[in-house]
Amino acid sequence: MDSEPNLNELAVVFGRVRGLLLTEQTVQHAIDLLAEAARDLIPGASGAGVSLIHQGQRTSTGATDTLVRRADELQYELSEGPCLSAWSTSSPVRTDDTLAPDQRWARWAAAAAAMSVRSCQSVPLIQGRTTIGAMKVYSMDAGAFDETTERALTRFAVPAAALLSHVQTTETPQQIRSELSAALQLRDRIGMAKGILMAQLGIDDRSAFRELVSRAEEGRRSVADIALELTGGSGTPAA
Secondary structure, three states, X not given: OOOHHHXXXXXXXXXXXXXXXXXXXXXXXXXXXXXXXXXXXXXXXXXEEEEEEEOOEEEEEEEOOXXXXXXXXXXXXXXXXXXXXXXXXXXXXXXXXXXXOOOOOHHHHHHHHHOOOOEEEEEEEEEXXXXXXXXXXXXXXXXXXXXXXXXXXXXXXXXXXXXXXXXXXOOOXXXXXXXXXXXXXXXXXXXXXXXXXXXXXXXXXHHHHHHHHHHHHHOOOOHXXXXXXXXXXXXXXXX
């Protein structure tokens, strides 16, 4: 599937990290922002986390709250769980109900259920040929996630992995700021298009974005193209 909608969804995050420089805090800050964005993106998510993993060990981790942080820590303490499996297999992993019998990760599921975590969706963070970590969302409700949310989180993980790779490399702040500026311009154009759809169809912001993505996928075009068409523009707006 074309990954351009992923970049559109991530544009606001790029904007929020525009002022970051390549310091020791950069990766941690980016991970925290991505965790918040994942939680806000996926319907039904109570919290979210992002982990960078090397040889089975976390090198950096971000979480939206203490519950997510503890659910993640349990996976490393027990050496099992959806996040580790998504990383090790480079494939999406979903837990529909931690109270269901015949759990794939019985010890982790029991501990998670005791904390009222009922479901989890985890996807790998892949950069090039390397799986650098995993992104996951948790819910207090059983069956909170499905194939649709799995696809959405998987698409979101593509640019997330690219962003994390950028802030770990020796790219200059100027190069990063240039990419962020372009992303902000795209975000503004998409915001205008969502406003038009909200007025035309009487829908909310999230539904308007889903409509943009749906039109893009149906026409095998990018969300940026659809947004440009709706707004009648000839180019990206100034940031």
